[in-house]
Amino acid sequence: EAGVAQSPRYKIIEKRQSVAFWCNPISGHATLYWYQQILGQGPKLLIQFQNNGVVDDSQLPKDRFSAERLKGVDSTLKIQPAKLEDSAVYLCASSRLREEYYGYTFGSGTRLTVV
Amino acid sequence: ILNVEQSPQSLHVQEGDSTNFTCSFPSSNFYALHWYRWETAKSPEALFVMTLNGDEKKKGRISATLNTKEGYSYLYIKGSQPEDSATYLCAFHLNDYKLSFGAGTTVTVRA
Numbered sequence: 714e715a716g717v718a719q720s721p722r723y724k725i726i727e728k729r730q731s732v733a734f735w736c737n738p739i740s741g742h743a744t745l746y747w748y749q750q751i752l753g754q755g756p757k758l759l760i761q762f763q764n765n766g767v768v769d770d771s772q773l774p775k776d777r778f779s780a781e782r783l784k785g786v787d788s789t790l791k792i793q794p795a796k797l798e799d800s801a802v803y804l805c806a807s808s809r810l811r812e813e814y815y816g817y818t819f820g821s822g823t824r825l826t827v828v
Numbered sequence: 829i830l831n832v833e834q835s836p837q838s839l840h841v842q843e844g845d846s847t848n849f850t851c852s853f854p855s856s857n858f859y860a861l862h863w864y865r866w867e868t869a870k871s872p873e874a875l876f877v878m879t880l881n882g883d884e885k886k887k888g889r890i891s892a893t894l895n896t897k898e899g900y901s902y903l904y905i906k907g908s909q910p911e912d913s914a915t916y917l918c919a920f921h922l923n924d925y926k927l928s929f930g931a932g933t934t935v936t937v938r939a
Contacts, residue, residue, distance in 0.1 A: 753931060755929030755932060756929045816864070816876075816877050818871075819872040
């Protein structure tokens with residue numbers, strides 16, 4: 714089966730600019746996750762969708778970050794305006810509903826550098 | 829937010845040698861523990877999902893054990909090869925949907 718697709722792979726922006734990331738999960742996977750991984754730290758969950766509803770966005774900085782999942786399939790994550798501390802790898806993952814026992818399938822991530 | 833600790837942060841191992849490293853997690857309300865391998869410029873890849881105390885899982889030269897009572901898991905690499913160079917992440921499943929990740933152990937295998 715095709716993997717989780719993410720784009721772009723790399724992005725460099727200036728602080729206060731906006732940026733958007735795109736994710737296409739594995740077909741049939743009901744649950745989609747966005748993680749932020751800052752250098753030297755473990756990935757941190759930003760938001761989790763089940764189909765097109767939000768399950769958990771407790772760690773999403775909602776004053777600048779937003780995310781949506783279109784028709785329960787693709788998802789976009791947006792940062793507006795970006796800050797220097799947003800420099801990180803943004804990982805998208807998906808899993809079947811209640812198939813967490815088998816692990817998540819991750820995309821290759823978007824490396825964001827804010828200068 | 830749960831504290832998942834991995835040690836060491838990094839290690840270097842000679843090709844052919846074996847190595848192991850640790851993941852520590854809260855022992856109460858255990859649900860599952862995941863191990864992922866993340867090679868540079870690639871996607872994190874699921875290695876194991878472990879749910880039972882005393883579980884031992886194996887995939888090729890890589891194996892893992894789980895002790896839920898004391899809150900730790902070991903990952904072992906036998907006869908390390910250069911392709912084993914990666915960051916190994918463990919993640920603790922508190923409830924039925926949220927994973928908390930450790931910062932990872934970065935393994936470098938020297939030829």
